[in-house]
Amino acid sequence: MNSRISFLKESIRNLKTLGTVTPSSRFLAERMLKKIDFSKVEVLVEFGPGNGAITKLILEKLPANATLICFEINDNFYKQLSEIKNPQLVIIKSSAEKIEEELNKLNFNKANHIISSLPLTIIPEEITNEILAKSLYVLENKGTFIQFQYSLTYYKKLKSVFNQAISLDFEPLNFPPAFVYHCKKVD
Numbered sequence: 001m002n003s004r005i006s007f008l009k010e011s012i013r014n015l016k017t018l019g020t021v022t023p024s025s026r027f028l029a030e031r032m033l034k035k036i037d038f039s040k041v042e043v044l045v046e047f048g049p050g051n052g053a054i055t056k057l058i059l060e061k062l063p064a065n066a067t068l069i070c071f072e073i074n075d076n077f078y079k080q081l082s083e084i085k086n087p088q089l090v091i092i093k094s095s096a097e098k099i100e101e102e103l104n105k106l107n108f109n110k111a112n113h114i115i116s117s118l119p120l121t122i123i124p125e126e127i128t129n130e131i132l133a134k135s136l137y138v139l140e141n142k143g144t145f146i147q148f149q150y151s152l153t154y155y156k157k158l159k160s161v162f163n164q165a166i167s168l169d170f171e172p173l174n175f176p177p178a179f180v181y182h183c184k185k186v187d
């Protein structure tokens with residue numbers, strides 16, 4: 001089935017956890033990843049990969065010795081992602097706030113960068129707070145948390161979590177157009 005139609009069907013069934021009706025465009029995926037120096041990447045984490053719109057681009061750019069660890073709670077997306085046969089990809093069917101324990105299970109304790117498509121505004125606030133706090137904790141120093149949003153509602157919150165070390169970008173060639181936050185951990 002066409003991936004846009006299957007995404008639409010999934011979003012109708014799960015509007016409260018998807019937050020959109022169509023996968024991200026290649027333009028948005030490129031904008032999310034444009035500041036990452038992939039030559040230095042060892043461990044990347046993706047939150048909310050969906051049917052893999054950003055995941056596939058990350059895998060194209062990932063150096064041979066690096067690992068991509070994805071957290072996805074949706075059953076059907078988890079199954080679709082599991083069909084991507086790539087030894088560098090680990091798909092975890094678990095919510096993003098479990099990042100620290102799941103990385104530890106895989107014998108990692110830090111991530112270089114976290115790429116997030118989580119629908120922050122529809123996840124309960126206490127869970128979002130936990131996800132952001134744990135993300136900050138597991139990021140290496142100078143690592144980045146990259147998030148897109150269709151509005152600026154989380155700009156202030158992310159600024160305070162990341163101690164003002166945040167830059168804002170915008171991608172018009174996406175439906176809907178999206179803001180991209182690049183948040184840097186600075187010890």
Ligand SMILES: C[S@@+](CC[C@H](N)C(=O)[O-])C[C@H]1O[C@@H](n2cnc3c(N)ncnc32)[C@H](O)[C@@H]1O
Nearest residue numbers: 023024048049050053071072073074095096117
């Ligand atoms: C806006 S969609 C983005 C999908 C894809 N990354 C893209 O850009 O096309 C949000 C995704 O986050 C997932 N999600 C929502 N809450 C989550 C959570 N707490 N932990 C992990 N994934 C979550 C949803 O199932 C959905 O796949």
